Amino acid sequence: MPDELGIVHVYPELLGTYGDRGNVLALVHRAAARGITARVIEVALDTPLPRDGDLYLLGGGEDSAQLLAARSLLADDRARSVLAERPCLAVCAGFQLLAHRFEDADGQPQPGLGLLDVTCGRLARRAVGEIVTEPEDLPGVPTLTGYENHRGTAVLGPRARPLGRVVTGVGNGRDGWEGARQGHTFATYLHGPVLVRNPALTDLLLSRVVGELAPFDDTDVERLRDERLDAADPRRHRARRALLGHWAA
Amino acid sequence: MIGGRVLLAVEPRALPELSRGRDVTLVSGTNGKSTTTALIVAALGAGDDVATNREGANTATALAGLLASTEAEEVVLEVDEDWLPWAIRETSPRTVVLTNLSRDQLTRHHEVGALAETWRSGLAGVPLVIANADDPAVVWSALAGHNHVWVAAGANWTADSLVCPACGGRCVRAGSDWACDSCELRRPDPDWWLDGDVLRCATTQAPLTLDLPGRFNVANAALAVTAAHITGGVPVSEAAARLGVVRSVAGRFEQVRFHGHDLRIMLAKNPAGWLELLDLMADDRYPLVLVLNAEGVDGRDPSWIYDVSFRPLRGRTVVVQGRRATDLLVRLEHDGVAARHIPGSLAAALWKLPAGRVDVVGNYTAFRAAVQEVRRA
Numbered sequence: 001m002p003d004e005l006g007i008v009h010v011y012p013e014l015l016g017t018y019g020d021r022g023n024v025l026a027l028v029h030r031a032a033a034r035g036i037t038a039r040v041i042e043v044a045l046d047t048p049l050p051r052d053g054d055l056y057l058l059g060g061g062e063d064s065a066q067l068l069a070a071r072s073l074l075a076d077d078r079a080r081s082v083l084a085e086r087p088c089l090a091v092c093a094g095f096q097l098l099a100h101r102f103e104d105a106d107g108q109p110q111p112g113l114g115l116l117d118v119t120c121g122r123l124a125r126r127a128v129g130e131i132v133t134e135p136e137d138l139p140g141v142p143t144l145t146g147y148e149n150h151r152g153t154a155v156l157g158p159r160a161r162p163l164g165r166v167v168t169g170v171g172n173g174r175d176g177w178e179g180a181r182q183g184h185t186f187a188t189y190l191h192g193p194v195l196v197r198n199p200a201l202t203d204l205l206l207s208r209v210v211g212e213l214a215p216f217d218d219t220d221v222e223r224l225r226d227e228r229l230d231a232a233d234p235r236r237h238r239a240r241r242a243l244l245g246h247w248a249a
Numbered sequence: 250m251i252g253g254r255v256l257l258a259v260e261p262r263a264l265p266e267l268s269r270g271r272d273v274t275l276v277s278g279t280n281g282k283s284t285t286t287a288l289i290v291a292a293l294g295a296g297d298d299v300a301t302n303r304e305g306a307n308t309a310t311a312l313a314g315l316l317a318s319t320e321a322e323e324v325v326l327e328v329d330e331d332w333l334p335w336a337i338r339e340t341s342p343r344t345v346v347l348t349n350l351s352r353d354q355l356t357r358h359h360e361v362g363a364l365a366e367t368w369r370s371g372l373a374g375v376p377l378v379i380a381n382a383d384d385p386a387v388v389w390s391a392l393a394g395h396n397h398v399w400v401a402a403g404a405n406w407t408a409d410s411l412v413c414p415a416c417g418g419r420c421v422r423a424g425s426d427w428a429c430d431s432c433e434l435r436r437p438d439p440d441w442w443l444d445g446d447v448l449r450c451a452t453t454q455a456p457l458t459l460d461l462p463g464r465f466n467v468a469n470a471a472l473a474v475t476a477a478h479i480t481g482g483v484p485v486s487e488a489a490a491r492l493g494v495v496r497s498v499a500g501r502f503e504q505v506r507f508h509g510h511d512l513r514i515m516l517a518k519n520p521a522g523w524l525e526l527l528d529l530m531a532d533d534r535y536p537l538v539l540v541l542n543a544e545g546v547d548g549r550d551p552s553w554i555y556d557v558s559f560r561p562l563r564g565r566t567v568v569v570q571g572r573r574a575t576d577l578l579v580r581l582e583h584d585g586v587a588a589r590h591i592p593g594s595l596a597a598a599l600w601k602l603p604a605g606r607v608d609v610v611g612n613y614t615a616f617r618a619a620v621q622e623v624r625r626a
Contacts (some may be wrong), residue, residue: 068411
């Protein structure tokens with residue numbers, strides 16, 4: 001385990017429109033709760049990614065910001081190898097930047113880094129709203145809650161796996177999956193921020209670097225999860241109706 | 250506003266008809282539009298001779314009702330940034346005043362860049378645009394107008410102006426100057442600028458003495474005095490001297506005695522607004538009540554609270570309230586700010602706080618609820 005956890009925030013000035021800076025804070029916060037100090041390294045546009053980070057994060061951004069970020073990332077010779085070797089979380093525009101291709105605001109295909117076996121397109125209508133997904137083959141990670149605000153789709157190739165199955169919301173589009181993962185790379189359309197609302201996912205990323213973590217229950221975060229799932233998860237609505245029906249009978 | 254509704258039912262083109270022959274000024278932007286509108290009206294100094302939507306109501310019915318109820322030739326209207334192109338079509342303004350553009354209610358507006366594009370097409374052919382020279386998205390939109398007056402009103406929040414709105418290149422800032430690295434767009438030479446609290450142009454100057462707090466209100470005042478001078482012909486020093494009559498704007502910055510406390514109620518509905526208020530409160534030690542909702546007009550996604558650092562509030566007594574109080578509590582926890590959630594009314598929170606000064610900050614519906622609770626008392 002490193003003495004100090006190096007968290008690399010890639011282009012925070014451009015890729016940080018939907019509160020995704022909160023993902024960095026969540027990692028720092030949950031690491032600190034286990035006595036692990038973290039150092040956050042912010043990488044400016046047109047600057048090579050540092051090799052010595054332990055965890056890399058890419059956030060969401062507007063269409064034009066995403067194109068500038070793509071230009072910078074593709075011009076960085078070592079970006080692909082650095083990101084392939086370390087645990088990485090990419091959200092929304094960040095997700096698309098790691099795919100083979102994505103579509104810009106005019107529907108033109110643009111090259112991504114190709115780190116994920118994923119091809120992104122565009123939805124006919126923007127997906128905006130609370131999203132709930134059931135994680136796919138991630139033991140110990142309960143239902144994921146987040147907020148989506150995007151026009152991107154994602155079609156997964158054979159080497160990528162989905163992050164979760166959509167319970168409510170749009171996610172990757174037609175096929176009912178949300179996000180992608182491949183090796184140490186995790187990608188999602190969930191904001192919220194996703195690591196604040198889903199501490200088990202935060203711990204999963206941290207444990208890829210530091211190994212097994214001591215349990216840490218954050219009461220306020222659990223309450224937040226409960227509130228958001230109560231509001232958005234249709235299974236909870238059905239359960240509540242069934243319970244009310246039972247009482248009424 | 251039944252009058253407006255009936256009018257529009259009988260005559261759908263009522264608004265253009267009612268606007269005809271009047272000197273209409275529209276004020277829009279993400280932050281500061283209500284205050285700038287109120288300050289322009291004050292600076293014009295014409296009292297009831299100026300028609301304005303004081304509570305910011307800017308739907309077709311509200312505007313038709315307002316214009317039908319007055320003979321005033323001068324009209325100063327605050328307009329929601331999404332509705333600006335529509336309001337320009339309907340009222341044919343002689344002047345449009347633009348404060349700033351930044352992320353706000355992304356569930357509704359989606360992206361700042363897209364909003365700037367609709368502004369630019371909406372502003373095409375407007376006779377005069379008075380705009381903040383320090384905001385690239387504002388400048389690029391304003392350039393579509395026929396004539397421009399540039400006011401260096403400042404920009405504290407710059408995170409939404411890193412990409413050139415014209416070409417997608419990179420907007421590079423150096424001090425107060427900015428320019429695109431790939432096209433011709435750059436900061437225009439300001440016609441008016443601030444030197445501390447003094448508004449200057451090439452030929453004159455005037456101190457802006459306000460009864461409203463914060464640097465952002467000095468910026469609003471700079472735009473307002475410029476607008477009153479150019480559209481109403483008011484001498485700059487006279488316009489500036491009249492600003493002091495504005496002590497609160499639809500409850501914003503209102504200072505009231507309530508349940509044994511001296512309250513100051515403030516609105517912060519997006520990261521740029523929060524950044525300004527955190528600056529304003531930086532040297533205070535008063536207890537704070539922060540209220541967060543996520544109703545329609547607030548934007549349904551409060552993730553934006555992570556876009557600004559709350560660290561300056563460390564060590565302060567902070568109470569959180571509102572329908573999304575838990576989001577706020579968790580947000581503060583991530584910045585090491587200890588806070589407690591006291592559900593219920595503002596009075597319920599104040600009950601637990603020591604007597605004296607308390608600052609109350611809410612986003613839109615939360616702020617409105619606080620103002621209403623205090624006014625009911």
